[in-house]
Amino acid sequence: MTDSSVDAPLTLTRALLSVANKRGIVELAEALARRGVELVSTGGTAAALREAGLTVVDVSSLTGFPEMMEGRVKTLHPMVHGGLLFDRASASHHADAEQAGIAPIDLLVSNLYPFAQTVASGADAATCIENIDIGGPAMIRAAAKNHAHVGVVVDPGDYPALIAAIDAGDAPCLPAVLRTKLAVKAFTLTSAYDAAVSGWMRETLAPTEEAPSRLVLAGEKRLDLRYGENPHQRAAFYVADAGRHGVGTSTLSQGKALSYNNLSDADAAFELVAELARFGKPACVIIKHANPCGAAIGDTLEQAYRRAHACDPVSAFGGVVAFDRPLDAAAARAVTEIFTEVVIAPAPEPVDEVLEIFAEKPALRLLSTDALPDPAAPGRVWRQLAGGFLAQDRDARLVQRSDLRTVTRRAPTPREIDDLLLAWTVAKHVKSNAIVYAKSGATVGVGAGQMSRVDSARIAAWKAKDAAAAAGSEASLTKGSVVASDAFFPFADGLVTAIEAGAAAVIQPGGSKRDDEVIAAADAAGVAMVFTGVRHFRH
Numbered sequence: 001m002t003d004s005s006v007d008a009p010l011t012l013t014r015a016l017l018s019v020a021n022k023r024g025i026v027e028l029a030e031a032l033a034r035r036g037v038e039l040v041s042t043g044g045t046a047a048a049l050r051e052a053g054l055t056v057v058d059v060s061s062l063t064g065f066p067e068m069m070e071g072r073v074k075t076l077h078p079m080v081h082g083g084l085l086f087d088r089a090s091a092s093h094h095a096d097a098e099q100a101g102i103a104p105i106d107l108l109v110s111n112l113y114p115f116a117q118t119v120a121s122g123a124d125a126a127t128c129i130e131n132i133d134i135g136g137p138a139m140i141r142a143a144a145k146n147h148a149h150v151g152v153v154v155d156p157g158d159y160p161a162l163i164a165a166i167d168a169g170d171a172p173c174l175p176a177v178l179r180t181k182l183a184v185k186a187f188t189l190t191s192a193y194d195a196a197v198s199g200w201m202r203e204t205l206a207p208t209e210e211a212p213s214r215l216v217l218a219g220e221k222r223l224d225l226r227y228g229e230n231p232h233q234r235a236a237f238y239v240a241d242a243g244r245h246g247v248g249t250s251t252l253s254q255g256k257a258l259s260y261n262n263l264s265d266a267d268a269a270f271e272l273v274a275e276l277a278r279f280g281k282p283a284c285v286i287i288k289h290a291n292p293c294g295a296a297i298g299d300t301l302e303q304a305y306r307r308a309h310a311c312d313p314v315s316a317f318g319g320v321v322a323f324d325r326p327l328d329a330a331a332a333r334a335v336t337e338i339f340t341e342v343v344i345a346p347a348p349e350p351v352d353e354v355l356e357i358f359a360e361k362p363a364l365r366l367l368s369t370d371a372l373p374d375p376a377a378p379g380r381v382w383r384q385l386a387g388g389f390l391a392q393d394r395d396a397r398l399v400q401r402s403d404l405r406t407v408t409r410r411a412p413t414p415r416e417i418d419d420l421l422l423a424w425t426v427a428k429h430v431k432s433n434a435i436v437y438a439k440s441g442a443t444v445g446v447g448a449g450q451m452s453r454v455d456s457a458r459i460a461a462w463k464a465k466d467a468a469a470a471a472g473s474e475a476s477l478t479k480g481s482v483v484a485s486d487a488f489f490p491f492a493d494g495l496v497t498a499i500e501a502g503a504a505a506v507i508q509p510g511g512s513k514r515d516d517e518v519i520a521a522a523d524a525a526g527v528a529m530v531f532t533g534v535r536h537f538r539h
Contacts, residue, residue, distance in 0.1 A: 009173040010151060012166060014083075015107035016059070017049070018042040018075065018136065020114060024156045026052045028109065031163040035172035040105070042075060043067060062103075075135040084108060084142040088149045107151040107174070108143040112136045112189070116196045120243045125204065132197055137190045144190075147183035148176075154189045158182060192218035215391055217382065222248070228260045235260040241379065245346075245371040246270050253350050254358055255365030258342070262320065265290060266344045266367055269322035272429040274372040275398070277324040279422065281441070284308045284331075287320045291449065295426045296442030301331035307442040309338075311477075312463055313470055320344070324372060332357040340364055346372050397534055399424055404507070404530040407519050412505045412528040416482055420507040420530060423484035428536040434486040435460045435494075437478045437503060444477035445501075453485065453494040461501035478502040486536045488512040492521040499525045509535045 015037050019025050022045065029039055029049050040057045041049055049056045060066045063077040083105035087093045097104070113133040123131075143152035151174040153162055166172035195216040202212055219238030228235035237258075239248040247267045252258065258266075269287040272295065276283035281297040284304035294311035298304035301323055309316050318339050323331065326347035332354045335343055343358075344367040358366055379394040401417060412420060423438035430436060430448045435456040437445035444467070447460030464477040479502035488511050489495045495506060495518050506522060510531030522529045 009169075009175050010106060010149065010179060012037045012106045012151070012172040012174065014038045014040060014103065014105050015109060016040045016075075016080070016083075016105050016139070017045050017109045018059070018139070019045050019109060019111045020133070020136075021111045021156060022048055024159045025049070025109070026054075028159045028163060029054050031166065032107075032172070035166050037107070037166075037172055072134070075139055078102065080105070080139065081142050084139060084150055085146050086149070087146065105143075105150065107153070108139055109153045110136050110140055111154050111156070112140075112193055115193065115200075119196075119200050128200065128204075133193070137193060140186045140190055144183040144186035147179045151179050152182055152186045154182075154186050158185070191216070192220070211391065217389075223258065225260050225263075226257065233260075237263055244373050244377065244379065245369055246373045247344070247367065247369075249371075250344065250367040250369040251348075253366040253368045254355060254362075255342075256363050258365055258367075261289075262342050262365060265320040266322070266342050268292075268429065269320050270344050270369070271373060271375070272426065273322040273324045275375045275425050275428070276422070277372055278375075278398070279418075279441075283324040285322045286311075286316045287322070288315045288318070291431055292426055292429055292436075292443065292446055293319060294443055294446075295422075297422070298441065301325065301328055302334045305331050305334050309334075310467060310471060311443045312446065312467055314466070315463075326350070327354050329353045329357060336361050336364070342367060344369065346370070395428065395536060395538075397536075399532045399534055403532055403534070405510075405533070406528065406530050407510065407515075408522045408527065408529045410523075410526060410528045412482075412530060416505040416528060417530075419482040420484065420505055423482055424507045424532065424536075427484040427486045428538070430486065430538065432486055432537045432539060434484075434536075434538065435498065436484045437461070437464055437481040437498070437501070438484070439477065439481040444481055453487070453489065454497055457483070457494050457497040457501070461497070464501070476502060480504055482507065484508070486538065488515070488535070489518045490514065492518050495521050495529075499527055503527065505529070507532060509533060511535075 015032050017029060033039060033054055040059055040062055042059045046056045046058055059075060063079045079102055082102035086097050086104050113131045115131045118128050118131040140152060140154060143150045165174055165178055195218040219240035221236050222239045223237040225235040227233055247263055265287045268290050269285045272292060273283050273285040276297060279297050282301045282304045283297045285292055286294040286308050293315035294308035296304045296307035298307055318341055320342040321335055321340055323345040327345045327350060336357060342365045346369050348368060348370050350368055358364055376396050376398055378396060380391055381394055383390045419438045423436045426443055427434045427436040430446060433450050433453040433456045435447040436443055437460055445460035445464030447456030450456040461478050468477045481503050482505040483498040483503040485508040488509050490512050491514060504527055506527060506529040
């Protein structure tokens with residue numbers, strides 16, 4: 001008996017093929033059979049291989065038991081798991097295998113029932129449960145544990161590398177480095193699969209208001225990125241929520257490769273524009289470094305874009321632009337008037353005229369999605385800390401007109417209410433402390449990420465004054481505007497700053513110990529103010 005080591009190449013004599021995704025399986029099986037590897041298979045996989053003219057041994061012949069219980073039980077047997085877990089370097093394992101008549105299985109090719117895809121399709125609970133794979137993960141884990149002596153392949157994308165390896169020498173062999181790499185991928189798959197199942201069961205079958213005692217994050221790599229926020233940081237994009245429309249379901253219709261910051265800003269832009277869609281008119285958002293520098297609705301996409309751009313034309317340069325509906329030629333031409341990093345819009349296939357216009361800007365990245373994300377959909381967001389991570393519900397609270405409570409002597413006019421709701425929606429997506437001025441369906445000043453709410457109000461007013469000057473107007477854009485604050489005014493000074501900038505109506509959560517003082521300042525200036533009772537901090 002020859003001692004096998006982890007570093008030794010593995011000669012293949014028998015392979016077990018059992019796959020839900022049959023892409024490429026016939027070609028792989030043909031390559032194995034060509035090198036004299038015996039093929040063992042199950043159910044639909046065996047049928048597909050026989051239809052291709054290959055000789056296949058049914059797993060039931062190996063186990064001595066037929067597949068039963070509608071396929072639920074077929075590979076959970078010592079003849080299968082013994083063949084996968086058999087340590088070829090152990091004399092006792094050899095003795096046990098010989099006594100039990102267990103033959104080694106050198107290669108497992110398996111992928112799992114499409115559980116996540118079934119859930120995403122909206123299938124009922126019984127169908128989802130039936131698509132929870134049991135035998136597949138058990139075999140994959142067994143083969144991956146024993147990767148010193150067994151190869152395991154779970155991704156059809158790895159079939160070409162496997163075929164190249166077995167065709168490279170006189171005998172069909174798998175090198176140790178490849179086996180180890182495939183084993184890591186196998187355990188990653190089973191852990192992600194279990195995370196998807198447990199998450200679905202917790203949220204669908206046993207929902208609770210309590211945070212789970214254990215939370216597992218899993219994602220599938222979509223893109224390798226050139227680098228992260230900075231060139232010295234490695235980065236990749238992983239898709240973790242297949243049911244949410246957005247950057248994770250988007251396709252790059254044209255332009256350079258996407259960067260970490262491109263994707264981060266595109267996500268921020270698309271999430272905000274999805275909320276603006278509820279106003280029922282074409283909407284546009286421009287994001288710069290994760291903050292909105294302009295947002296507007298209009299009669300056309302072009303008008304919405306130009307109004308969003310007018311809010312802060314300096315910051316809009318090199319920004320990320322999102323639209324709430326399929327892009328048209330007029331809006332596309334407007335976007336290309338300045339340097340823009342990314343455009344994202346809901347349109348699986350952009351119209352040819354738009355592609356022709358953007359082709360003149362080959363560096364501009366156009367992301368096309370199948371739909372807008374649902375702003376009210378539940379979900380979780382995470383943030384890594386040293387030694388752990390924070391988890392919270394997505395901020396899916398949407399304030400409606402009926403939620404507004406007028407607290408001043410003057411009530412806002414219907415037009416002011418429209419602008420208040422728009423300013424409030426944008427402020428929800430601005431880093432705190434956030435102040436947003438809006439007028440006639442467009443933001444006219446945004447103050448973000450300041451330690452003092454007064455400073456945010458001042459910065460937003462200052463930027464609005466600069467934008468007005470750039471447009472050839474002496475009057476600041478904030479004159480006659482409304483203003484939104486993402487959290488309450490702790491003192492009247494922030495409100496007074498906004499009033500001095502020209503705000504005529506205010507929307508804020510309320511709840512400060514000094515609400516009476518703030519309300520009195522609004523009344524003294526004849527300003528209308530409404531409370532929402534909701535705070536939208538965004539750190």
